Amino acid sequence: MRLPSDADASGRDLGPEELERLRQVVESGTLNCTRGTAVKEFERRFAERYGVGFCRATTSGTASIHTAIAGIDPEPGDEIITSPITDVGAIAPILYQTAIPVFADVDPATYNVTAETIAPRITPRTRAIIVTHLFGNPCRMGPILALARERGLPLIEDAAQAFLAECDGRLVGTLGDIGCFSLQQGKHMTSGEGGIVIAAGERYSRRMWLFVDKAWGYGDPQPDHSFLALNYRMTELQGAVALAQLDKLERAVARRVHAAERLTERLRGVPGIRTPETTPGCKHTYWKYALRVDEARIDGGVDAFSARLKDLGVLNAPRYIQKPAFLLQLFRERNTFGKSGFPFVGPHRAGLPPVRYDPAEYPGAAAALAGVVVLPINERYGDEHVDYVARRIAEAARALERPAR
Numbered sequence: 283m284r285l286p287s288d289a290d291a292s293g294r295d296l297g298p299e300e301l302e303r304l305r306q307v308v309e310s311g312t313l314n315c316t317r318g319t320a321v322k323e324f325e326r327r328f329a330e331r332y333g334v335g336f337c338r339a340t341t342s343g344t345a346s347i348h349t350a351i352a353g354i355d356p357e358p359g360d361e362i363i364t365s366p367i368t369d370v371g372a373i374a375p376i377l378y379q380t381a382i383p384v385f386a387d388v389d390p391a392t393y394n395v396t397a398e399t400i401a402p403r404i405t406p407r408t409r410a411i412i413v414t415h416l417f418g419n420p421c422r423m424g425p426i427l428a429l430a431r432e433r434g435l436p437l438i439e440d441a442a443q444a445f446l447a448e449c450d451g452r453l454v455g456t457l458g459d460i461g462c463f464s465l466q467q468g469k470h471m472t473s474g475e476g477g478i479v480i481a482a483g484e485r486y487s488r489r490m491w492l493f494v495d496k497a498w499g500y501g502d503p504q505p506d507h508s509f510l511a512l513n514y515r516m517t518e519l520q521g522a523v524a525l526a527q528l529d530k531l532e533r534a535v536a537r538r539v540h541a542a543e544r545l546t547e548r549l550r551g552v553p554g555i556r557t558p559e560t561t562p563g564c565k566h567t568y569w570k571y572a573l574r575v576d577e578a579r580i581d582g583g584v585d586a587f588s589a590r591l592k593d594l595g596v597l598n599a600p601r602y603i604q605k606p607a608f609l610l611q612l613f614r615e616r617n618t619f620g621k622s623g624f625p626f627v628g629p630h631r632a633g634l635p636p637v638r639y640d641p642a643e644y645p646g647a648a649a650a651l652a653g654v655v656v657l658p659i660n661e662r663y664g665d666e667h668v669d670y671v672a673r674r675i676a677e678a679a680r681a682l683e684r685p686a687r
Contacts, residue, residue: 283595283666283667283670285595285596285597285658285663285667285670285671286660286662286663286667287658287660288467288468288658288660289467289468292662293658293660293661293662293663294472294660294661294662295527295530295533295534295661295662296472296523296527299526299529299530300522300523300526300527302526303320303522303523303525303526304519304522304523306320306522307320307518307519307521307522308519310518312518313517313518313519314515314517314518315339315515315516315517315518315521316495316500316515318518318521319518320518320521320522320525321339321515321516321517321518321520321521321524322521323521323525324339324521324524324525324528325337325338325339327525327528328478328480328528329480331528331531332453332455332456332461332480333453333456333482334456334461334480334481334482335481335482335483335484335487336480336481336482336484336487336490336491337478337479337480338478338479338480338490338491338494339476339477339478339494339515339516339520339521339524340476340477340478340479340494340514340515340516341475341476341477341514341515341516341520342371342464342465342466342475342476342477342514343369343371343372343442343462343463343464343465343466343469343476343477344371344372344374344375344477345477345494345512345514346442346462346463346464346477346478346479347371347372347375347412347438347440347462347477348375348378348379348493348512348514349462349479349490349493349494349514350438350460350462350479350486350490351375351376351379351381351410351438352375352379352489352490352493352511353460353479353481353486353487353489353490353493354409354410354436354438354460354486355379355489356379356380356381356409356410357380357409357630358380358381358624358625358628358630359380359381359382359407359625359628359630359631359634360380360381360382360407360408360409361381361382361383361384361405361407361408361409362376362381362382362383362384362408362409362410362411362412363384363385363386363395363400363403363404363408363410363411363412364376364383364384364385364386364395364411364412364414365385365386365388365394365395365412365413365414365416365607366385366386366387366388366606366607366608366644366647367388367393367414367416367602367603367606367607367647367650367651368414368416368440368603368607369442369603370607370610370612372412372414372440372442373607374612376412377618377625380624380625381409381625382407382625382626382637383607383608383613384403384405384408384637385403385606385607385608385639385644385647386399386400386402386403387399387643387644387645387646387647388644388646388647388650389646389650390645390646390647390649390650390653391559391574391650392416392419392421392559392561393416393417393419393572393650393654394413394414394415394416394419394420394421394422394561395413395414395421395426396421396422396425396426397422397425397426397428397429398425399646400426400429401429404433404435407634408433408435409435409436410435410436410437410438411426411429411430411435411436411437411438412437412438412439412440413426413437413438413439413440413458414440414442414443415439415440415441415443415444415447415454416443417443417558417566417568417569417570417571417572417656418443418444418445418447418470418538418566418567418568418569418570419444419447419558419559419560419561419564419566420444420447420448420449420454420561420564420565420566421449421561422449422561422562422564423449423450423454423457423458424449424450427457427458430458436458436459436460436486437457437458437459437460438458438459438460438461438462439454439455439457439458439460439461439462440462441454441455441461441462441463442462442463442464442466442469442477443464443469443569443570444567444569445463445469445470445471445531445535445567446470446531446532446535446565446567447564447565447566447567448564448565449561449563449564449565450563450564455480456480456482459481459483459485459486460479460480460481460486460490461479461480461481462477462478462479462480463477463478463479463480464476464477464478465477465478465520465524465527468569468658468660469569470531470534470535470538470567470569470661471524471527471528471530471531471534472523472527473516473520473521473523473524473527474520474523475520476516476520476524477514477516479494489509492508492509492511493511493512493514494511494513494514494515495511495513495514495515496511496512496513497509497510497511530661533661534661535567535661537661537662537663538567538568538569538659538660538661538663539566539567539568541568541659541663541664541667541668542558542566542568542571542659544665544668544669545557545571545659545668545671545672546558548668548669548672549672549675549676552675552676552679552680553579553580553679553680553683554575554576554578554579554580554587554679554682554683554684555573555574555575555576555580555675555679556573556574556575556576557573557574558571558572558573568659569659570656570657570658570659571656571657571658571659572602572654572655572656572657573654573655573656573657573675574653574654574655575587575653575654575655576653577653578684579683579684580679580682580683580684581682581683581684582682584600584601584652584653584654584655585600586682587600587655587678587679587682588600588655590678590681590682591655591674591675591678594674594677594678595674596657596671596674596675597657597658598655598656598657598658599655599656600654600655600656601651601652601654601655602651602654602656603651604651605651606641606644606647606648606651608639608641608644609639609641613639657671
């Protein structure tokens with residue numbers, strides 16, 4: 283069976299609605315959002331859906347994270363706590379804003395940071411906390427919010443993989459100070475590339491709004507480029523597609539959740555396989571479906587299981603990102619700005635200990651990546667696709683099952 287793929291039309295809900303909105307934009311002749319209407323309408327409607335006062339569309343999820351960090355405006359050498367299991371696009375903006383990523387360990391069952399792993403990483407130079415709701419499963423936000431408030435730290439939610447996910451009855455992305463989303467090809471809704479940054483309060487909104495457009499105050503009585511910033515404006519073409527996709531978001535999420543829950547039910551009792559955990563009190567919206575493989579039960583562990591599953595026609599990603607972010611060459615060699623090592627070194631760090639990332643301090647991240655096999659899922663998965671995948675997983679697991687002792 284050929285499974286739907288979010289890399290093409292087989293796994294994406296794209297069609298006449300997107301084409302019609304694109305036609306309207308093209309016929310208008312205005313493709314730039316400063317004079318167009320599609321991006322502005324998308325921002326307004328996304329803000330309404332999330333119940334927030336501020337929404338700004340950007341060119342990518344990375345740009346949305348960068349905008350959030352720029353809104354907080356760290357000083358050189360300040361520290362921002364984040365997860366070691368995330369895309370580098372969520373980490374590079376920290377460095378570009380001259381701050382230093384400090385990684386908190388994760389719960390190996392949920393792959394998410396917790397208040398307990400964040401707290402030991404807080405120092406006098408900590409400027410903010412970023413939490414990543416990995417695979418669409420929310421972090422346990424109550425204790426994290428309490429910790430952030432207690433320490434007076436702004437909290438950024440990376441909800442790139444978690445559209446319409448909820449924690450304690452509230453939408454993920456609205457619990458912290460700033461929420462960030464991605465519209466990249468494989469997300470719950472897409473414009474190919476694109477991002478969104480939202481905020482309920484006004485503390486960071488003005489600076490973020492300016493940052494997306496080179497800090498130029500469009501509409502101000504005497505506009506000027508008020509600080510160092512980039513051009514992260516979304517085009518009207520992206521905005522048109524995003525608008526059509528927003529109309530389909532509830533349905534796309536519901537289909538993903540249905541497929542994931544059906545797969546979980548079909549996998550009950552399969553030896554050596556553990557289905558995804560959902561944080562208590564939260565709603566998981568399944569960007570991907572993360573299986574855990576018990577190496578004590580599966581001969582050859584993750585690698586053998588992944589290979590067997592691929593041979594059976596089910597694509598998957600063993601160990602997800604393969605290694606924690608701090609083991610990337612970027613961090614091992616401090617390849618940032620020329621040969622300076624900045625912001626890891628310099629007078630702004632005078633009197634402070636050197637920044638080190640010791641793998642021994644991240645047992646949760648090591649265990650999480652060692653045991654995970656990530657399966658694709660999208661809104662085009664029907665029951666027949668789910669049942670096919672479940673049969674293949676069971677076949678692979680039973681073929682590799684270690685004899686009982």
